[in-house]
Amino acid sequence: MYVIPEVVPAGSMRDRPQPSLTTGDLLLRPFRESGDEPIVMAAFADPDIRLWNLEHEADAARAATVIARWRARWTLEIGASWAVERDGLVVGRVALRTVDLELGLGEIAYWTLPEGRGRGGTTAAVAEVTRWAFDDLGLHRLELRHAIANPASCRVAERAGFALEGVLRSSLLHADGWHDMHLHARITTRPA
Numbered sequence: 001m002y003v004i005p006e007v008v009p010a011g012s013m014r015d016r017p018q019p020s021l022t023t024g025d026l027l028l029r030p031f032r033e034s035g036d037e038p039i040v041m042a043a044f045a046d047p048d049i050r051l052w053n054l055e056h057e058a059d060a061a062r063a064a065t066v067i068a069r070w071r072a073r074w075t076l077e078i079g080a081s082w083a084v085e086r087d088g089l090v091v092g093r094v095a096l097r098t099v100d101l102e103l104g105l106g107e108i109a110y111w112t113l114p115e116g117r118g119r120g121g122t123t124a125a126v127a128e129v130t131r132w133a134f135d136d137l138g139l140h141r142l143e144l145r146h147a148i149a150n151p152a153s154c155r156v157a158e159r160a161g162f163a164l165e166g167v168l169r170s171s172l173l174h175a176d177g178w179h180d181m182h183l184h185a186r187i188t189t190r191p192a
Helices: 037-045 047-053 060-076 121-137 151-159
Strands: 021-023 026-030 080-086 089-100 105-112 141-147 163-174 177-187
Touching: 021 121, 026 121, 037 047, 037 060, 047 105, 060 080, 080 121, 089 121, 105 121, 121 141, 121 151, 141 151, 141 163, 151 163, 151 177
Parallel strands: 105 141
Antiparallel strands: 021 026, 026 080, 080 089, 089 105, 141 177, 163 177
């Protein structure tokens, strides 16, 4: 317990269902308890997603476990994941990888399947989750980290309005060694 009041009251996530969000031609929906395993399997089989998201290939059982873990994070109020759909096809994932309601902080994470790359969907999905996190949930600050060697993620961060704040030197171990990470962030523009 801090000497300051909590920024977002406990229960703000777990006491309501995780929402679906829409932006343009995209639907962001919670991952389903069953039926979304092939999406996770395809994502974790993609070399770029594995490299930048530290995943390894998954069979259906592991994919179901991952989805269950993502869904549980909502109830625990420590994170949220959305499947990003365009024309009924899941093309990626955007998430609040971490959430600290008490301090009003969160971290954005995402991946995009090959069929969804290069069309602006990831940027739009990140922008929509950012809007929701600030306007609906009430967070104050969102951070976004990516390996400096991943320029596509840097473009998404910049286009979604996340200012580059600095470099976290040698801060994350990937399969090919330690990577420096860019730290981007946005803060809410609404008054406290």
